[in-house]
Amino acid sequence: MNFSYRLGAAAVLVLSGAHCTWQTALPNAAAAIPVERDRELVITDDGILGALSGNAADGPMSFRRAMEHLTTQQASGDATLAWMSRWSQRLRDEGQAARADSLDATITCPWLRRAPDNQCSASCDACAAKVLRLEDAPFRLIAVANRTDLSVMPDRAADGGEGRLVFALTDGPADSDGSPSLPLTAIVEYMQQGSAKDWAGRWHALGSLPAGAFPDGLAALVGAFVQGGTLAQIRTGDAFTGPLVLHEFHLESGQLVPRNVRNTPDWSSVSAADIRAFCADHADAIENGTHVLPPSWLAKASALDAGVPTYLATVPSHVALVHGTCGGCHGDAERGFQIDPLAKGDRKLSRFLVDPSKALDEIGRRVEWMQLTLSQ
Numbered sequence: 001m002n003f004s005y006r007l008g009a010a011a012v013l014v015l016s017g018a019h020c021t022w023q024t025a026l027p028n029a030a031a032a033i034p035v036e037r038d039r040e041l042v043i044t045d046d047g048i049l050g051a052l053s054g055n056a057a058d059g060p061m062s063f064r065r066a067m068e069h070l071t072t073q074q075a076s077g078d079a080t081l082a083w084m085s086r087w088s089q090r091l092r093d094e095g096q097a098a099r100a101d102s103l104d105a106t107i108t109c110p111w112l113r114r115a116p117d118n119q120c121s122a123s124c125d126a127c128a129a130k131v132l133r134l135e136d137a138p139f140r141l142i143a144v145a146n147r148t149d150l151s152v153m154p155d156r157a158a159d160g161g162e163g164r165l166v167f168a169l170t171d172g173p174a175d176s177d178g179s180p181s182l183p184l185t186a187i188v189e190y191m192q193q194g195s196a197k198d199w200a201g202r203w204h205a206l207g208s209l210p211a212g213a214f215p216d217g218l219a220a221l222v223g224a225f226v227q228g229g230t231l232a233q234i235r236t237g238d239a240f241t242g243p244l245v246l247h248e249f250h251l252e253s254g255q256l257v258p259r260n261v262r263n264t265p266d267w268s269s270v271s272a273a274d275i276r277a278f279c280a281d282h283a284d285a286i287e288n289g290t291h292v293l294p295p296s297w298l299a300k301a302s303a304l305d306a307g308v309p310t311y312l313a314t315v316p317s318h319v320a321l322v323h324g325t326c327g328g329c330h331g332d333a334e335r336g337f338q339i340d341p342l343a344k345g346d347r348k349l350s351r352f353l354v355d356p357s358k359a360l361d362e363i364g365r366r367v368e369w370m371q372l373t374l375s376q
Helices: 046-052 063-068 078-094 096-115 150-151 196-206 211-226 274-281 283-288 310-313 318-323 326-330 362-375
Strands: 005-007 011-015 021-022 139-148 162-170 180-189 231-238 245-252 257-258
Touching: 046 139, 046 211, 063 139, 063 180, 063 211, 078 096, 078 245, 096 139, 096 362, 139 180, 150 162, 150 196, 150 362, 162 211, 180 211, 196 211, 196 231, 196 362, 245 283, 245 326, 274 283, 274 318, 310 318, 318 326
Parallel strands: none
Antiparallel strands: 005 011, 011 021, 139 162, 162 180, 180 231, 231 245, 245 257
16 A cells, blocks of 8 residues: 655655655745744753653653553552553563563662552562552653654554653652663653644644743643543663663553554564565555554564564565564664663754754654645
């Protein structure tokens, strides 16, 4: 299937999360629209984010606020603990016991021990109670991302695309300046209910706000999808315990549960014949980055160090197919993170997102998508 988003007669945009193809030049009227990329597309200013995302104060863009508005059938702390347990169990199911042990020992147990009433032992094998206090959460906001451009994808979460909050794991409570970020992220990805044109306009309005009004404007926009709890998925990237491995979680009946990762096949369970047939039938969509793999093919996780079958090198479109997987896309970034939890400010953005050597990098593509959408 070749899925394209038509924006008037002058331009056709074919898009993916990893790459895109422009089939005609950007119209002059669209190109004249100013888009402030660090206000409208990816906000990484630590001063602004920190003021809005304190967990103890239940900041409007905090990890605490995100969890409180996602879970409806359990207390938010209990639901978060259940999520951590399922995350750990997912790793064990994949034969990654060492990673699971590290997750338990690095995140969950110290978090439980920060609540005196839990009375947990050093290893948390024995606890009087098990309650995660979200005000002590070890997740710090490092970026807010506008992914309204994903509205063109065949399997889009919502017609308005997505808004995303990127959190870094911290060694200790995230609110503490003494808790450094660790190489692990949790990205809370929300559906933007409504039209892409409407959401593009809302993000674009941030660019013209006076500096003093920008934080409140950003908080209000983020609140529009956070407070509704309209989750598309949570994606985690863990490079703390080894090469980056990515997982995905969905909200079902108020519970965050693991799901297979998007467009990433379990190569061991898909035959070469099936891969060849899919590539032949969907060649245009694969090259355009708009293909959607059958759900039965998907893997439980995607890792940067995962190999691919040798036969794949002889399959047409195999480069684009691999690049469209989670690991293939993140393989373009240093340390595997598109937004690096160990960096500061604009330096968080990967070379894939911002590449001065290219005439049109990924952020530049998103700028043009905004310009086209706003011009209609």
